[in-house]
Amino acid sequence: MNRTDAASTFVPSWFQPSDHGAQAPGDTHAQSFNRLWTAFMQARVLVAVVLLGLQAWVNTMAGSSTPWLVGLTAAYLVSTLASLRWAPRSDGGRRVDLRWIWTLVIDITAFGCLQFFQQGNFNYTPLFVLPLLLASVLGTLLLSLATAAAVTLFLLFDTGWNLLSSGAESTTRLLQTGLTGTGFFLVALLANQLALRLAREEALAQSSQRAARTQARVNELVIEGLSEGVLVIDQQGRARHANPAAEAMLHTEGVPVDASNAVDLGSPQAWQAVLQLVQRTFATGTAMEEEVRLDLGQGVNRKLLARTHLTGQHGEASEHLCVVFLEDLREMEARVRTEKLAAMGRMSAAVAHEIRNPLAAISQANALLDEELQAPTQRRLTAMIGQNAQRLARIVDDVLNVARLEPGMASTGQGPALPLDLHTHTITHDWAQQNGCQPLVEVRAHCPQVHVGFDPEHLRRLLVNLLDNALRYASGTPACILVSTVPVGLHRVRLSVWSDGQPLDAGVRRHLFEPFFSSESRSSGLGLYICRELCERYGAHISYQRSLLEQRDGNEFAVDLPRLNRLAPQA
Structure with a gap:
């Protein structure tokens, strides 16, 4: 979703970049310096053109005796063009920079020669403001005051020379020159302070713009999410x-x-x-x-x-x-239903705890009764009772395992070091034998020396739950279930169970690891939730993704486990 940038109405100036992209403070400072530099260099070119025209007119029309001043102004024009075209740019630092200080020397020398050798009533004193502003705005306070001092000393020397040459004594002219020099010092001080103030305001404005731009982006991300x-x-x-x-x-x-x-x-x-x-x-x-x-x-x-x-x-x-x-x-x-299911889960845990003892008594009585019966029909009935009692016992255990609060093994450091490949082979082989599906399962173990901190019975429970889930949705063709272990970096290892079942519905994927959620009517909906709880106890992470394996799409449940550096205990 596009947003209108609040900075789009900002008017660029010398102290602000014309683009609104995110820039480092040093970059924007250098750009501000370069824009001011270009403006001053253009002003110098304009002044040089006017001076060259003025000297050419004086030399032609007024019959001046100093034609070399035309050459001086022409040379000054060439130097200003060279400065505009080839002069190096500063990095924007507020310090004395010898790469452009020579422009001040050229300006003061050129204007000083014109003032000293002037013909007629022309007064070039106001031109000294240009190098003075250049030093004050782009340089330091020391440089601006030094420039004002140089200009003032020259004006005093020029005035004294003229007075000595004419043999006259005029305190008024000396006073005027002194006042002019004082004005130059004031201009240098004020211009430098204003430039510093503008630079601070520019930095503050840029910081505010960056903060506003960041906040706007955060708001966009929040709204979009x-x-x-x-x-x-x-x-x-x-x-x-x-x-x-x-x-x-x-x-x-x-x-x-x-x-x-x-x-x-x-x-x-x-x-x-x-x-x-x-x-x-x-x-x-x-x-x-x-x-x-x-x-x-x-x-x-x-x-x-x-x-x-x-x-x-x-x-x-x-x-x-x-x-x-x-x-x-x-x-x-749906959220209300989830809250109701959570409340029902807590109630189910209490009910499961209450029916556990009567269920154990029923199973024991059924076993004793089975020993006394001889008729096949009656023994079939006791077998049915035993099977359903075992199923109820497993459901009760699932509910109680969810409700039971146990300390995480990762935090207590009590997880034994297990060779992952060995236990993966053993658990998968035993499960395939019990379910009579050996042709359907393939194991690819690639971590022979890796040990993980996991309780053996919890690892068996985790892997069996994932295998049961894979078998429920697999196609039933040979090698439709793949169990694999692969290292992931230096500190983790991945145990995955892949099956070639159909893609899960988006609504099912959102609630995969929630308790009491199942797409099967005969399932308690606790298998994957228990898997997630077991993983969290040992610092592992379980996830689901749709992955491609040997040009076959399938469902993959991956468990990322932290690997241990210690060896497995010897038997």
């Missing part, structure tokens, strides 16, 4: 912005909604309910909340909770927008 839909609608009923959740709810994934591609909510009939709510919000000027139903066609219906808020106060002359928050009521109901 919200499960709640966000719409921004103007008074004409056009959607200016929409986050991905809102686009999905309004079924507009193929039509991106942004400031440059506003969508008219009045065109599709399905969006009329949202548009009417927005219109009432604009009319009343108050926030509103209402349930709306959208018929998006092709059998797709959505029931949404819409909440509206205005960006401005009611009755303001400026245009304001309406922000609409959309929440899918199905998701709300």
